[in-house]
Amino acid sequence: MNTSIPSILFSLGGKCLLDWVLVFLQKNHICSSFIGVFSVSLGVVDTTLTLIVSTIHLHSNGQFFLFGLQLTRYHICLLVQIVGQVYSALQFPLVVMTGLDHFCTISQRLQPVSSRPKQTVRLFVTILLWFLTALYIFLLSDFIPVLEDVSHYQIHQCWIFHTFQILQVAVLLFLTLGYATLYTGFSARLIKKSSLDDQITDQSRTGSRRTVISQTLSIFLNTWAIFLFSLAILLLLPVGIPSYLGLNVVWLCFLNSFLIGVVLCVVHPTLHLAQGLAAVPPDSFCDWRFKFSLAIFVITVKRLWYC
Structure with missing residues (x-):
């Protein structure tokens, strides 16, 4: 599905706003569960992606240098496609990890088990899950980016994959x-x-x-x-x-x-x-x-x- 870059930027901005509003509403206990810690990390990733896409798109000549790397409108499509694949691959691992986290929380309360520093463990698992999923997309999956064969000055739409x-x-x-x-x-x-x-x-x-x-x-x-x-x-x-x-x-x-x-x-x-x-x-x-x-x-x- 071809989607214009302004539409992608608008939807990403709305998603980021909604993410952080919900994180703020749950700020009192957001780090008390694995899915809460992951929600914060998702907000950070979405915000970073939105800022990069906005900077490249709003630049006058359609290109931007970051740490010596030239980024163009092609990289907008590439980044959105890669991040979308990572999000899709995270669905079932998140279900499994969240279920295990809730099971441990309820079971340990039913039995007098000494509490451990869970927040550090949840943060480590969150970072590890992001890393392993990205590694899977780059090395093991059959993901192939779809880019238009036009100049980065003329590209205005990106091919967007659907999530199943x-x-x-x-x-x-x-x-x-x-x-x-x-x-x-x-x-x-x-x-x-x-x-x-x-x-x-x-x-x-x-x-x-x-x-x-x-x-x-x-x-x-x-x-x-x-x-x-x-x-x-x-x-x-x-x-x-x-x-x-x-x-x-x-x-x-x-x-x-x-x-x-x-x-x-x-x-x-x-x-x-x-x-x-x-x-x-x-x-x-x-x-x-x-x-x-x-x-x-x-x-x-x-x-x-x-x-």
Whole structure:
């Protein structure tokens, strides 16, 4: 897809502004999670890219010297294409690393484990992830830049690749939400059909987990319903997402909420959530407050006591 350089510059500027606004709104806990640290680094990369593109484009003769290197409008297209490929390749590693970070946060709070300096580790992992992804794009991927065969004085448009990784993550997300919905409905029927002798066992194993999953679904959907609707439209319509816009702080905040919900359902800390002891990772959008009926709470306590 050919896109004019002013359009690229305008969209990059809007993306940078939105990135830093969201980072500022989460400034109190932005470094308390891996995805928060990565959001700051993404804002820095976007800002650097925007400044370089703006300087080259606004220069009178279409060229600019940086550290003795002559940069022209060709480098605008090249930089945008490379950064877009890096953003696309980061989608699934970010999901994995964020999920592991949230799992460690919740699990360590459930068990009395001495805390470590996590911020340094998160910063190191963030830098390493950027480096390894860039290395993969340059050495291992089949990425080939597309540049027009014209003079740098005459080039006004750049070929922009679309990102498909974000759509793949979205499909996986919708499948997970569908499975969670089916599970809550099936487990509710299972509890109703259970015999009187097995009622305590079934409710302690199934009912409490169903309560966590159903409330997690409710909290997540009530917060991100409009965003999910927009994402579903993007999946249905043949509209491509430019690769340099595919990774942004809004998308990272959405992934953060989704992965917190997934980890809470997997770890299943019903008793600790009811007592307010579970460490829920920071989330500026979803209010992860769970409510449990007294019957389910007592049954869960009995199960833990007898175990």
